[in-house]
Amino acid sequence: MNFPIAYFTFFGQKFLLYIVEAGRILPPSASATNVDKLFFFILAITGFFFFLIVGLMLIFLILYRHRLGVEAKEAPKHNLPLELTWTVIPLVLVFVIFLAGFKGYMDMAIAPLETYEINVTGQRWNWLFTYPNGYIDKELHVPTNQAVTLVITSEDVIHSLFIPALRLKRDAVPGRYSKLWFKVTVPGEYPIYCAEYCGTGHSTMLTKMVVHEAGEYEKWLEKSSSYILTLSPVEAGKKLFETRGCMQCHSVDGSRKIGPTFKDFFGESVTLRDGKKVIAEENYVRESITEPLAKVVGGFDPVMPTYKGRLKDAEISAIIAYLKSLSKKGRANLELEKAREKEEETKGDSSQTSQEGNATQEKKI
Amino acid sequence: MEELGLTKPKGLKAEKKGAQENYLNSRTGFLSWIVTLDHKRIGILYLVSILTSFFLGGMFALMVRTELIASGKTIMDAETYNKAFTLHGAIMIFLVIIPSIPAALGNFVLPMMLGAKDVAFPKLNLLSYYFWVGGAIFALVSLVTGGLDTGWTFYTPYSTITTTSVSAVLFGAFLLGFSSIFTGLNFIVTIHFLRTDGLTWFKLPLLVWALYATAIIQVLATPVLGITLLLLIAERLLGIGIFNPALGGDPVLFQHFFWFYSHPAVYIMILPAMGIISELIPIHSRKHIFGYKFIAFSSLAIAIISFLVWGHHMFVSGQSNLANMIFSGLTFAVAIPSAIKVFNWLATMYKGSIRLNTPMLYALSFIFLFLVGGLTGLFLGALATDVHLHDTYFVVAHFHYTMMGGALMAFIGGIHHWWPKMFGRMYSERFGKIAFWLVFIGFNITFIPQFLLGIQGMPRRYADYPQEFTTLHQVSSIGSYIMAVGFFLTAIYLVHSLFRGKPAPANPWGGASLEWHTASPPIKENFLSPPQAYDPYDFTRLVYQPDREEYILREEINPSLA
Numbered sequence: 017m018n019f020p021i022a023y024f025t026f027f028g029q030k031f032l033l034y035i036v037e038a039g040r041i042l043p044p045s046a047s048a049t050n051v052d053k054l055f056f057f058i059l060a061i062t063g064f065f066f067f068l069i070v071g072l073m074l075i076f077l078i079l080y081r082h083r084l085g086v087e088a089k090e091a092p093k094h095n096l097p098l099e100l101t102w103t104v105i106p107l108v109l110v111f112v113i114f115l116a117g118f119k120g121y122m123d124m125a126i127a128p129l130e131t132y133e134i135n136v137t138g139q140r141w142n143w144l145f146t147y148p149n150g151y152i153d154k155e156l157h158v159p160t161n162q163a164v165t166l167v168i169t170s171e172d173v174i175h176s177l178f179i180p181a182l183r184l185k186r187d188a189v190p191g192r193y194s195k196l197w198f199k200v201t202v203p204g205e206y207p208i209y210c211a212e213y214c215g216t217g218h219s220t221m222l223t224k225m226v227v228h229e230a231g232e233y234e235k236w237l238e239k240s241s242s243y244i245l246t247l248s249p250v251e252a253g254k255k256l257f258e259t260r261g262c263m264q265c266h267s268v269d270g271s272r273k274i275g276p277t278f279k280d281f282f283g284e285s286v287t288l289r290d291g292k293k294v295i296a297e298e299n300y301v302r303e304s305i306t307e308p309l310a311k312v313v314g315g316f317d318p319v320m321p322t323y324k325g326r327l328k329d330a331e332i333s334a335i336i337a338y339l340k341s342l343s344k345k346g347r348a349n350l351e352l353e354k355a356r357e358k359e360e361e362t363k364g365d366s367s368q369t370s371q372e373g374n375a376t377q378e379k380k381i
Numbered sequence: 382m383e384e385l386g387l388t389k390p391k392g393l394k395a396e397k398k399g400a401q402e403n404y405l406n407s408r409t410g411f412l413s414w415i416v417t418l419d420h421k422r423i424g425i426l427y428l429v430s431i432l433t434s435f436f437l438g439g440m441f442a443l444m445v446r447t448e449l450i451a452s453g454k455t456i457m458d459a460e461t462y463n464k465a466f467t468l469h470g471a472i473m474i475f476l477v478i479i480p481s482i483p484a485a486l487g488n489f490v491l492p493m494m495l496g497a498k499d500v501a502f503p504k505l506n507l508l509s510y511y512f513w514v515g516g517a518i519f520a521l522v523s524l525v526t527g528g529l530d531t532g533w534t535f536y537t538p539y540s541t542i543t544t545t546s547v548s549a550v551l552f553g554a555f556l557l558g559f560s561s562i563f564t565g566l567n568f569i570v571t572i573h574f575l576r577t578d579g580l581t582w583f584k585l586p587l588l589v590w591a592l593y594a595t596a597i598i599q600v601l602a603t604p605v606l607g608i609t610l611l612l613l614i615a616e617r618l619l620g621i622g623i624f625n626p627a628l629g630g631d632p633v634l635f636q637h638f639f640w641f642y643s644h645p646a647v648y649i650m651i652l653p654a655m656g657i658i659s660e661l662i663p664i665h666s667r668k669h670i671f672g673y674k675f676i677a678f679s680s681l682a683i684a685i686i687s688f689l690v691w692g693h694h695m696f697v698s699g700q701s702n703l704a705n706m707i708f709s710g711l712t713f714a715v716a717i718p719s720a721i722k723v724f725n726w727l728a729t730m731y732k733g734s735i736r737l738n739t740p741m742l743y744a745l746s747f748i749f750l751f752l753v754g755g756l757t758g759l760f761l762g763a764l765a766t767d768v769h770l771h772d773t774y775f776v777v778a779h780f781h782y783t784m785m786g787g788a789l790m791a792f793i794g795g796i797h798h799w800w801p802k803m804f805g806r807m808y809s810e811r812f813g814k815i816a817f818w819l820v821f822i823g824f825n826i827t828f829i830p831q832f833l834l835g836i837q838g839m840p841r842r843y844a845d846y847p848q849e850f851t852t853l854h855q856v857s858s859i860g861s862y863i864m865a866v867g868f869f870l871t872a873i874y875l876v877h878s879l880f881r882g883k884p885a886p887a888n889p890w891g892g893a894s895l896e897w898h899t900a901s902p903p904i905k906e907n908f909l910s911p912p913q914a915y916d917p918y919d920f921t922r923l924v925y926q927p928d929r930e931e932y933i934l935r936e937e938i939n940p941s942l943a
Contacts, residue, residue: 041833041836041837042837043836043838051768054763055760055766055769058759058763058766059760062757062759062760066756069723069724069727069752073727073730073748076731076735077737080666080731080732080733081734081735082735083734086734088666089732090732091671091732092671093669094674099672099675099721099724099725102720102721103717106716106720110713110717110759110762111713113713114710114762114763116763117765117766117767118763118764118765119765120763120764120765120766121702121765125702172542173536173538173632174537174538176697176772178773180838183768183769184768184769185697185771185772186697186699189626189633189698189699190538190627191632192633207838209838210840211772211841212536213532213536213841215463216459216460217459218463218844219459219843
């Protein structure tokens with residue numbers, strides 16, 4: 017009998033140590049919510065009843081343990097006042113908990129009139145956050161002390177946006193919008209999880225919430241929104257590819273999805289549905305983005321929606337650069353271009369800032 | 382099972398009652414088992430099948446815990462992990478816990494508790510078993526044809542578009558649903574019409590009340606599951622848009638349909654368990670149950686309210702605030718009848734003569750574990766805290782404390798309690814206690830860390846996790862291994878007792894309900910003549926005979942007292 021008890025105390029100590037080390041049970045909170053207070057309130061009530069009932073049980077086990085020749089004593093078989101007592105007291109207590117839970121919930125549910133809106137789309141297996149200026153990022157960035165509303169939906173199956181630091185969670189349901197609002201008071205970085213099972217990549221559908229200090233958020237948004245100017249064309253193309261819906265149907269590793277893979281695609285000869293052959297060069301890619309149904313690759317259904325008007329010229333060019341980086345022939349092409357640019361750069365004005373340099377590169381492509 | 386039938390119990394005490402022949406040996410051979418109409422044999426068939434499924438479901442649990450013993454890939458990739466946790470859940474819920482107590486133990490003891498020869502519809506009873514087998518076969522077929530990766534909840538539209546063999550499992554669950562309906566229907570009619578003379582409703586053992594309340598839920602709620610599963614099959618196979626938004630359906634509708642069954646279903650699982658505890662606590666405390674009517678009616682109250690709380694699974698699904706408020710309030714209402722039962726069991730132990738044998742240890746552990754499960758339910762019933770805890774390990778730990786710590790511990794306690802009656806053999810009390818402590822301690826080591834994980838935000842159904850959760854996951858996995866050792870030990874000493882166990886007397890625990898007033902194992906007809914109805918909790922009529930290690934009625938010693 018001592019053996020299991022020894023184990024129990026060993027692990028008991030380990031738990032206590034763990035909690036003490038972590039210094040907390042709940043994760044750090046980034047906002048002023050009443051959830052934690054309610055949590056500890058319920059913990060106190062449940063803790064009291066746990067120790068009351070288990071304590072009584074142990075006391076009865078000791079006092080009334082079976083002894084040879086000793087029969088059970090006479091005791092009443094029922095007692096109405098007693099039974100009503102232990103019906104009514106728990107009833108009152110759970111009603112209090114219910115009210116507190118409901119009040120806390122309504123505080124979370126009703127948003128102030130003016131909030132900063134960010135659209136959230138869940139898709140297997142990442143989150144996309146669309147900011148008011150149309151910029152899309154894979155991370156949630158928010159300003160401090162500003163009420164933010166997230167308008168959440170899903171592209172495919174049900175996901176659930178879970179931000180433990182805010183004690184908030186909301187399902188992302190395809191074909192529906194659901195809303196979530198909060199005001200973050202503590203700047204920092206906090207994890208975001210997908211809480212509704214969504215398949216193979218469910219446990220990798222992670223991102224983070226970055227809370228900027230006052231005034232920093234606007235700077236971040238401005239800088240990030242101009243990524244087409246600040247990032248290299250290949251990197252910008254990759255970002256577009258991942259955030260604008262390309263990767264849902266096109267793979268970059270050779271596996272077959274709804275559309276053709278882009279591994280070793282650029283620069284190769286492609287057989288179309290009508291049997292004709294084309295070379296997948298810049299003009300073909302551009303046409304396929306703006307008028308996807310004109311020249312569909314053989315073996316695939318003509319289902320791609322048009323991106324005409326949804327992508328700017330510079331963005332299409334960046335995507336082309338990214339496709340080039342994915343194929344042997346395309347990479348050779350990029351190398352040539354780089355070499356040519358170097359030549360020109362050495363000829364050109366050396367006082368150019370790097371940002372402007374990138375911008376001119378952009379125009380050249 | 383054939384061996385059991387062939388095992389000739391040697392030197393049973395039952396001989397004294399002139400009944401050496403019993404239900405196990407009255408007929409032998411494979412056929413005599415697979416087409417049997419005897420409720421006791423069907424109960425044993427269920428018991429063996431359910432325990433086999435429990436082994437399978439437990440293996441998946443160990444796979445899951447082993448994968449999670451370290452972050453990163455340990456023994457399987459995410460796809461395999463998703464199948465493992467899905468099959469663990471689906472097997473444990475549909476094949477093990479839902480049928481466990483009603484179909485295995487209930488089938489065995491219910492007619493005897495009523496003083497009846499059999500259930501009202503013996504053939505329907507056998508059919509229900511074969512529906513169970515059919516459902517189990519479909520589940521096994523899916524294992525070899527690509528598995529299932531939807532989680533046991535089959536949430537749409539994921540279940541509509543995944544390429545794993547969802548339809549086969551759905552059809553299996555559909556069959557299992559009918560198996561459950563048949564059992565429930567049979568019990569309702571049996572309890573109404575086959576009570577022996579003088580056995581009024583308030584002289585029924587509380588397990589019978591619990592099984593009656595359960596049967597109501599089985600009959601009323603399960604058809605909704607059947608229809609839902611058929612609709613989902615239709616959507617998958619025929620492309621009819623019901624739940625998938627891509628086809629014009631509504632995915633949240635599925636959740637409403639599903640939980641309309643599956644929430645009452647958790648009471649299909651826990652009510653019979655509470656019934657068993659209401660038997661075990663008084664018998665092993667040698668005291669009349671306290672507050673019989675409160676316990677009996679609280680079972681019915683739970684059965685009724687359980688139909689009205691399904692929305693608490695969907696607090697963050699986008700359900701309206703008003704609906705959330707109503708469902709939260711009703712959820713707290715369902716806590717009260719459970720609390721009443723716990724207090725009544727405690728009061729029953731007061732001034733008793735408490736025997737700490739294996740069945741009683743399981744009964745007491747039920748109170749402890751179900752208490753934790755029930756109290757942590759308050760965090761989930763309260764709207765504000767549920768939003769944070771929903772779909773985290775907190776929920777996983779909570780329902781394992783109620784479903785495993787509650788329903789399953791009661792089932793195992795019940796198996797030990799009625800084991801002498803079922804097989805006419807006593808198991809090793811010493812190994813019973815050792816195994817109990819392994820299971821109980823292993824259980825807590827497994828699931829206490831999961832509460833902490835959930836509070837810290839670890840979502841459920843994750844094949845991998847961030848580094849910071851490693852310690853708690855490791856402790857949890859170690860706990861699951863300790864528990865597994867306990868269960869294997871249990872299996873070993875129980876099987877051993879079948880062959881080498883001491884022959885069991887008719888009434889080793891001093892039970893007052895009618896099943897203890899017949900031989901162990903009982904004769905095929907249960908009783909030689911229709912038994913007299915008594916108060917099933919009046920233990921003063923029973924006297925312990927140390928030489929025979931059994932209890933007998935006072936009037937048998939001194940007929941003048943009769």
